[in-house]
Amino acid sequence: MDRFIRTVRLISTLCGFSAAALITAGVVVVCQMVFVRFVLGSNTIWQTDFTTYSIVAATFLGSPYVLLTRGHVNVDILPHYMGPVGKFRLALFSAILSLAFSAAMTMFACLYWWEAWDGNWVSDTMWRARLWIPFASMPVGFAILTLQYVVDLYSLATGREPPFPSAGGHDAGASQGGVPA
Template sequence: MNRSGTQESFLSRLIGWLSELAGYASSLLILASMLVICYAVLLRYVLGASTVWQTELAIYFLIFAAFVGGAYGLKHGDHVKIDVVVNRLPGRVQLFVRFVAAILGFFFILIIAVIGFELWWEAVQMGRRSGTAWNPPLAYPYFILPLGMTLIALQYLVIVAELFQRLVSGRPGGPPPDETEDETLIE
């Protein structure tokens, strides 16, 4: 059972697991980017040498953390939201507004994912490279955007399904599906 008392499907649990994995992978890549930058600083200022790859790799790691880690943030309600007006609405109206917002968010993210896949595929077909001294193929960093947006879109589907179940069953109470119960109790 999930936090709102409904049974989660296997697909919902799988998407949740993927979002968690994305969050942990993102945190590891933030740490890795910090280590890469520290290595470059140490190499440059202590040994007087330089590298051609560290800045670009650190940037790619941080891009991964931002886009792919977004699914983890959405799952845990750690995204930007302005709900001053929504929180003052009656229960079912509030639930409906959150449902519509989740559907709109899903379609917006889906559009970005499709465009991202097109850009990635073009980079793969054309064999594009970064053009820097390191010059890695752009297929790898270009895949970050569609991957992240796909994971976020899947997480939005879980939220939409849970909100829809709550609307149909008439259970407007409880925390929104993208927030933990602890956060709701604190507010």
């Protein structure tokens, strides 16, 4: 199981780097588009689509990394005032619910991607991009996010990580192993 955990965490980290590269590429293409339009006076065809698709792909592919690093917005007022058992139960419930949502979204994203592939969908712009390519970021991102939730749930249930580590409270430091005694 340790190898699985390390592998998923490595893949999630690579997703974070991929998301950063996609955002960087989007910024570079916007700069190129501005140069081509206003300095050279030429038309642009593919730049707007590319930028849109790269930012959306960065969102989906970056989500496992955000979960891995706990970079998401977290309102921890409730766990802050809960004891170790309450924190553990709430974290377990949240992780199971999030895993179920992510797994369902993986399935729906796969179906949507398949429709784009099977139907030979293309964008309705001059570029006529084959939409299965940018849509692939949805099932891939959600699938890796689901795996990251599996790792988080396993780590929580086995005491490898504490529930809500950022929510100090009256029992701060009491749940060193994660699972309350």
